[in-house]
Structure formats: C-alpha cells, structure tokens
Amino acid sequence: MSELVSRQQAAVAAQGDTNSPLRDHHVHPPHLAHHFESPAQQYDSAKIGMWVFLATELLMFGGLFCAYSVYRHNHPEVFEYAHHYLDKFWGAFNTVVLITSSLTMAWGVRMAQMGAKRGLIVCLVLTLLGGVGFMIVKSIEYSHKYHEHVWIGAGNKYSKAYNGPRNEEGPLSAQHSETNALTDKEREHTATLNQMAKPVATTEPVGQPWRDPNMGTPDEAKIKPMQVIPAGLSEAARQQQIKAVDEHKHSIKYEDLPQIEKDRVATFFNIYFMMTGLHGIHVLVGMGLITWVLIRATKNEFGPTYFTPVDLVGLYWHLVDLIWIFLFPLLYLIH
Amino acid sequence: MSTTPHNGDQLHAPGAHAHGEGEVHVHLVPPWLLLGVFAALLFFTFVTVAVTYVDFGRTINVWIALGVAVAKAALVALFFMHLRWDSPFNGLVFIASLFFVALFIGIAVLDTKEYNVNFLPPTSTSARPQ
Numbered sequence: 175m176s177e178l179v180s181r182q183q184a185a186v187a188a189q190g191d192t193n194s195p196l197r198d199h200h201v202h203p204p205h206l207a208h209h210f211e212s213p214a215q216q217y218d219s220a221k222i223g224m225w226v227f228l229a230t231e232l233l234m235f236g237g238l239f240c241a242y243s244v245y246r247h248n249h250p251e252v253f254e255y256a257h258h259y260l261d262k263f264w265g266a267f268n269t270v271v272l273i274t275s276s277l278t279m280a281w282g283v284r285m286a287q288m289g290a291k292r293g294l295i296v297c298l299v300l301t302l303l304g305g306v307g308f309m310i311v312k313s314i315e316y317s318h319k320y321h322e323h324v325w326i327g328a329g330n331k332y333s334k335a336y337n338g339p340r341n342e343e344g345p346l347s348a349q350h351s352e353t354n355a356l357t358d359k360e361r362e363h364t365a366t367l368n369q370m371a372k373p374v375a376t377t378e379p380v381g382q383p384w385r386d387p388n389m390g391t392p393d394e395a396k397i398k399p400m401q402v403i404p405a406g407l408s409e410a411a412r413q414q415q416i417k418a419v420d421e422h423k424h425s426i427k428y429e430d431l432p433q434i435e436k437d438r439v440a441t442f443f444n445i446y447f448m449m450t451g452l453h454g455i456h457v458l459v460g461m462g463l464i465t466w467v468l469i470r471a472t473k474n475e476f477g478p479t480y481f482t483p484v485d486l487v488g489l490y491w492h493l494v495d496l497i498w499i500f501l502f503p504l505l506y507l508i509h
Numbered sequence: 510m511s512t513t514p515h516n517g518d519q520l521h522a523p524g525a526h527a528h529g530e531g532e533v534h535v536h537l538v539p540p541w542l543l544l545g546v547f548a549a550l551l552f553f554t555f556v557t558v559a560v561t562y563v564d565f566g567r568t569i570n571v572w573i574a575l576g577v578a579v580a581k582a583a584l585v586a587l588f589f590m591h592l593r594w595d596s597p598f599n600g601l602v603f604i605a606s607l608f609f610v611a612l613f614i615g616i617a618v619l620d621t622k623e624y625n626v627n628f629l630p631p632t633s634t635s636a637r638p639q
Contacts, residue, residue: 211531212531212532213531213532213533214531214532214533214534215531218596221595221596221599222596222598222599222602225599225602225603226602228602228603228606229602229603229605229606230606232603232606232607232610233606233609233610235610236609236610236614237613239610239614240610240613240614240617243614243617243618244617244618244621247618247621248621248622250567262561266554266558269554270551273547273550273551273554274547276547276550276585277543277544277546277547277589279589280538280543280588280589281540281543283538283591284538284540284543287535287536287537288537478533478535479532479533480533481533485591488589488590489590489591492585492586492589492590493590495585495589496582496585496586499578499581499582499585500578500582502557502578503557503574503575503577503578504574504578507557507558507560507561507574508561509560509561509564509565509567509570509571509574
C-alpha cells in the first residue's frame with residue numbers, strides 16, 4: 175500500500191523530469207492494471223468485454239422474443255384480444271422516459287470525457303430519475319393488472335388454473351371486471367347469473383387443479399369449464415351481457431374467439447410478464463450501477479484519461495433502452 | 510475494473526494534457542448530434558404509435574412496427590452506444606449476436622406450423638354432456 179503510493183508520487187514527480195528513468199520505463203496511471211500495456215489497451219479490452227456481455231444479454235432476451243414470435247405466429251387473435259389490457263399511453267410514456275434517460279446517459283459520458291464533474295453528476299442523477307420514473311409507471315401497470323385478475327399463472331382469470339374469485343361478481347365479470355359499464359338492468363341479469371352459477375361452483379371446487387383430459391381415461395366431469403353460462407339465460411340476453419363489457423374496449427370480442435384460442439389468452443399475459451419483468455429487473459440493475467458510478471463521480475474519479483465505468487454502465491443502460499424499443503410496439507401496439 | 514488505491518488529486522493532473530502513445534483516445538459526441546438522435550427517436554416513437562391507428566392489414570402493420578423499432582435501435586446503437594466511431598470488432602460482436610437471435614427465431618417460427626396446435630381439446634361448456 176505505502177509502496178504503491180510512493181511509486182505514484184514518484185511517477186507524478188517524474189512527469190516533469192524528462193531524464194527520469196521512471197518516465198519512459200514503468201510510469202503508469204493509478205487506474206492502469208499491471209497486465210495491460212497501456213490505458214488505451216485496457217480501455218479497448220474493457221469495451222470488448224462489455225460488448226460480449228451485451229451480446230449474451232441479447233441472446234437471453236432472444237429466448238423470450240422467440241417464445242413471443244412462435245406464439246404470436248400461431249395465435250394472432252389471442253394477441254389482438256389480450257393486448258387491449260395494456261395501456262398504449264403508459265407504454266408510450268415509458269418509451270419517452272427511457273429515450274430521455276438514454277440521452278442524459280450519453281451526455282453524461284461526454285461530460286465524463288471532458289472532466290466536467292458537475293455536469294456528469296447532473297446527467298447521472300437525471301438518468302437515475304428516468305429509471306425511477308419508468309419503474310413507478312411499471313408498478314402502476316402491474317398493480318392494475320393484478321386487480322383486474324390478469325396476473326401471472328393462476329392469478330389470471332383466463333387461465334384454467336385460475337384460483338381467484340370466480341363467481342363473486344358474476345361469471346361474466348370474472349372475465350371482465352368492468353361492471354361499471356353495465357346498466358341497472360344488466361346488473362340485475364348479473365345478479366341472476368350469480369344465483370344460477372353458485373350451485374355449479376360448489377360442485378366444482380375452485381381450488382381443484384385442472385386435469386389434462388389427455389392423460390389417462392378421458393373424464394368429462396374433470397374438465398373444468400372456463401366460463402359458466404347458466405342454461406336459463408336466453409341467448410339474446412347472454413349476447414347483450416358480453417357486448418356491454420366487451421364492446422367499449424375490445425376490437426375482438428372474447429366470445430368471437432375460437433374455444434381453443436380462449437384457452438390460450440392467459441399465455442399472452444405470461445409472456446408479457448416474463449418479458450417486461452426481465453426487462454424491469456435490468457432497469458433496476460442499471461439503476462444500481464448508475465448509483466455506483468454516481469458515488470464514484472462525486473469522489474472526482476473520472477476524467478479524460480479514465481471514464482471506463484461511466485462508458486460501460488452507459489452501454490448497459492442503452493441496451494435496456496434498446497430492448498424496450500422492441501418490447502413497446504410488440505406488446506402494446508398490436509394492430 | 511481497476512481498484513488500485515489512488516489519490517483523487519493525483520489522478521487527473523498528469524494525464525489530462527498528455528497525448529503520449531497508449532493514451533485513451535477520447536471521442537466526444539457533439540451535442541447537436543445527441544439532441545438530433547434524441548429528436549429522431551421521439552419522432553419514430555410518435556410514428557410507431559400513430560401507425561397503429563391506420564389499418565394496413567395484420568402483417569404489414571407488424572412489419573412497419575418492427576421496421577421503425579430497428580431504425581430506432583440503429584440510432585441508439587450507432588450514436589448513443591458509440592458504435593459509429595468504435596472499433597469495428599465491437600460492432601461485429603453486436604451484429605453477430607443479432608444474427609444468432611434472428612437465426613434462432615427464424616428457424617423456430619419456420620416449423621411451428623408442423624405441430625398440431627389443437628393437441629388439447631377445447632374446454633368449452635358445449636363439450637360437456639348435455
């Protein structure tokens with residue numbers, strides 16, 4: 175430790191002395207690791223390493239994009255129906271937030287290269303605020319979906335394994351929680367529906383796991399119906415009910431989906447949560463890294479000769495932005 | 510990352526004005542370019558949202574959305590991520606990973622239609638005995 179410090183002091187002193195053997199032999203800046211020839215070589219190696227890491231990140235997300243592609247290719251109607259649960263406005267808002275934070279990050283790298291400490295700190299704080307804003311919007315969206323029962327796995331009302339309140343608001347509003355859109359007359363219908371649906375619900379306990387009818391002897395009784403429609407309701411009244419909850423939001427109506435596609439609506443949400451969830455984790459990691467760089471920036475550690483951490487964290491942050499640039503149109507803007 | 514202990518004051522003083530061999534080459538992206546890329550990204554975001562209100566058919570709309578996303582990604586990678594001025598090797602690593610992702614998705618999508626999507630019978634109420 176003390177040997178290092180004294181060598182540094184000698185190195186600094188040698189800068190002014192052209193005859194010193196330290197100057198042309200083994201002078202190196204304190205941030206240059208011993209196994210590198212020069213700061214440039216160290217910087218280039220760090221950058222290549224970061225790009226290789228970013229490549230592996232892309233390959234990891236590639237798996238999810240692959241699942242998305244295959245599923246959308248096979249079930250376009252499912253995507254057209256289910257994406258209406260995502261709010262275009264919040265998606266676009268978050269896109270703008272991430273683009274802006276990418277700008278401030280790129281500007282921050284510039285500031286670090288110029289040795290402008292104050293500018294760098296301002297840029298990093300703004301970038302961090304962008305990340306905070308993004309996560310706040312994301313959590314609003316997630317909690318909204320949780321309360322609409324379009325959550326992950328068994329928390330999704332479209333799933334066969336759904337274990338949430340099935341008949342508490344009526345079987346139709348278990349599909350769509352927008353009961354406010356119903357008129358008084360339609361509410362009466364819903365109440366009647368509840369009455370009729372109850373016996374069905376007690377014969378089929380909600381907690382019973384769904385059984386694949388293809389395994390073993392097919393047993394019709396074990397196939398859990400996804401939507402209980404009492405026989406007593408006239409076809410016209412049923413259509414009216416569905417219209418009331420479906421029409422103002424969905425260009426494709428749930429009832430118009432083939433049954434085989436109805437069973438797959440829940441998978442859209444699983445794909446949505448996996449993709450945006452993994453992306454959200456990356457935003458959180460990026461925020462942590464920016465905080466780390468910010469702390470180092472306040473200690474005046476970066477300048478024209480050494481700005482590698484700012485640069486590499488910037489690359490990571492831009493990649494997170496880049497992935498969102500694809501997630502936004504693919505999930506929110508399905509036409 | 511180098512963790513060599515050092516004194517902050519000594520760090521910048523020697524190297525700041527030096528242009529010796531092996532110094533890190535500093536390339537500053539001009540502010541007008543950063544702002545220009547930012548404006549272009551905002552414009553493309555507007556376009557990709559606006560296009561969803563026009564019906565070009567399912568397939569065309571998807572390809573427009575993807576095309577705009579690729580243009581935005583190219584802007585971010587070239588200018589914000591500095592690839593435009595970087596060693597071509599970094600770009601090669603990036604392009605190679607995109608190539609393999611494309612290969613992965615392309616081949617996977619190619620044969621999805623070879624499987625029976627209706628393997629599980631529908632669970633409609635009509636499937637139950639009347």
